[in-house]
Amino acid sequence: xPIDAATALAAPPHVRELAWDHKxxxxxxxxxxxxxxxxDPRELRYTLESRLHVLPSFATVAGGGPxxxxxxxxxxxxxxxxxRVLHGGQxxxxxxxxxxxGRASAASRVVAVYDKGTAAVLVLxxxxxxxxxxxxxxxxxxxxxxxxxxxxxxxxxxxxxxxxDTEPDRVAELPVREDQALLYRLCGDWxxxxxxxxxxxxxxxxxxxxxxxxxxxxxxxxxVDTLLDGDVTRVREYRARFAGVAYPGETxxxxxxxxxxxxxGGSVRVAVSAVERDDAPVLxxxxxxxx
Numbered sequence: 001x002p003i004d005a006a007t008a009l010a011a012p013p014h015v016r017e018l019a020w021d022h023k024x025x026x027x028x029x030x031x032x033x034x035x036x037x038x039x040d041p042r043e044l045r046y047t048l049e050s051r052l053h054v055l056p057s058f059a060t061v062a063g064g065g066p067x068x069x070x071x072x073x074x075x076x077x078x079x080x081x082x083x084r085v086l087h088g089g090q091x092x093x094x095x096x097x098x099x100x101x102g103r104a105s106a107a108s109r110v111v112a113v114y115d116k117g118t119a120a121v122l123v124l125x126x127x128x129x130x131x132x133x134x135x136x137x138x139x140x141x142x143x144x145x146x147x148x149x150x151x152x153x154x155x156x157x158x159x160x161x162x163x164x165d166t167e168p169d170r171v172a173e174l175p176v177r178e179d180q181a182l183l184y185r186l187c188g189d190w191x192x193x194x195x196x197x198x199x200x201x202x203x204x205x206x207x208x209x210x211x212x213x214x215x216x217x218x219x220x221x222x223x224v225d226t227l228l229d230g231d232v233t234r235v236r237e238y239r240a241r242f243a244g245v246a247y248p249g250e251t252x253x254x255x256x257x258x259x260x261x262x263x264x265g266g267s268v269r270v271a272v273s274a275v276e277r278d279d280a281p282v283l284x285x286x287x288x289x290x291x
Contacts, residue, residue: 003120003147005113007077013107014075018063018128021101022049024187028058031184032217033174042230046221054098055224056235057217059128059136060090061187062098063106067213070191072124072142075110080144082191083203087212088121088141089285091239095134097232104130111139114155120147121155141241161285163271168255172222173275176210178249184214209245215252215272215282216240222254223268223288234290243284244274251275252282266290 026047029035032055034046045053060067069087073080105128112123122142128135177183181194189211192199200208220238228234246252257269267290272283 002079003113003122003144003150004077005115005150005152008075008110008113008122009077011076011109013109014071015105015107016063016065018104018106019102020062020064022052024062024064025052025054025058025100028061028187028217029055029221031180031187032057032214032221033177033180034221042225045230049100052100053230053232054100055217055221055232056092056094056098056136057213057220057238058098059092059094059138060213060216061189062102062128063104064188067140067189069140069142070189071108072110072122072140075124078110078122080147083193083199084145084147086143086145087242088143089239089241090141090213090216091139091237093137093237094235095136096132098135102130102135104128104135112155113152115148115150115152116154117148118146120144163255163284164257164269166257168271169258170226170256172226172254172256174218174222174252174254176218176246176248176250176252180214180248181208181210184211189213205245207247210248210250212242212245215242215246218252219254219270219272219283219286220288223256223270227256227258227268228290235288236291237289238287240270240283240286243281246274246282250277253279 029046035043045051106126108126111125114121124140127137194208253273253275255271268288270286273279
């Protein structure tokens with residue numbers, strides 16, 4: 001069987017060293033659509049090195065190298081084809097603000113393998129620490145088509161919860177550039193699904209799709225800019241399920257609801273859809289928790 005759950009779960013963490021500087025941060029911010037308008041002071045905090053603030057979702061690309069979705073495929077007990085793999089969801093827990101320049105150690109391991117019958121789901125957790133202690137923890141859910149059916153634990157339901165039935169507190173629309181996926185690839189995710197029409201067709205898509213983590217970052221930026229006064233340091237946790245794809249050239253509609261939580265912070269419930277496809281879901285079960 002291409003996925004050996006017992007072997008994958010028993011494997012020791014894979015440890016690698018990360019290093020990044022302001023150029024990596026600026027490239028990431030441009031990759032998720034920052035810098036429009038180019039001279040807007042609210043955008044310069046993402047693009048100008050003398051004012052630079054780091055959006056926490058930069059953690060998903062910090063240090064370069066393959067993203068968790070691809071990195072998980074090289075773990076012991078996992079042997080699957082890339083064109084059968086989809087990114088199912090992402091969760092980020094921030095322990096401290098991400099510095100503009102940094103060096104850190106990232107320890108990754110598969111912490112769960114679920115049998116969905118017609119597919120398998122891997123959960124890859126990465127804990128990142130620097131000289132001052134924990135920086136962030138992220139978890140990637142990797143959906144592998146055709147690899148279920150061995151009788152393992154099914155795990156949590158994969159059905160996205162519906163958005164609240166009340167009017168959102170705020171709505172933002174984010175135009176996606178035609179070349180956005182090509183630009184975002186420079187952050188380290190070279191999966192041809194996002195650039196090669198033939199590869200995308202073999203994977204069942206009409207054309208190359210936008211990276212899920214690009215949408216993930218653009219959505220967090222929208223929430224921070226719209227509801228958190230642009231203060232990236234307030235983000236404590238961010239999670240999302242990839243409910244559908246976005247295509248370069250589309251417009252993303254980001255709907256935000258802001259219930260108050262009792263610990264003195266707050267949370268934002270978010271739903272993201274593709275405007276041109278009758279609001280087809282793109283991100284679901286999306287929550288930003290802030291302090």
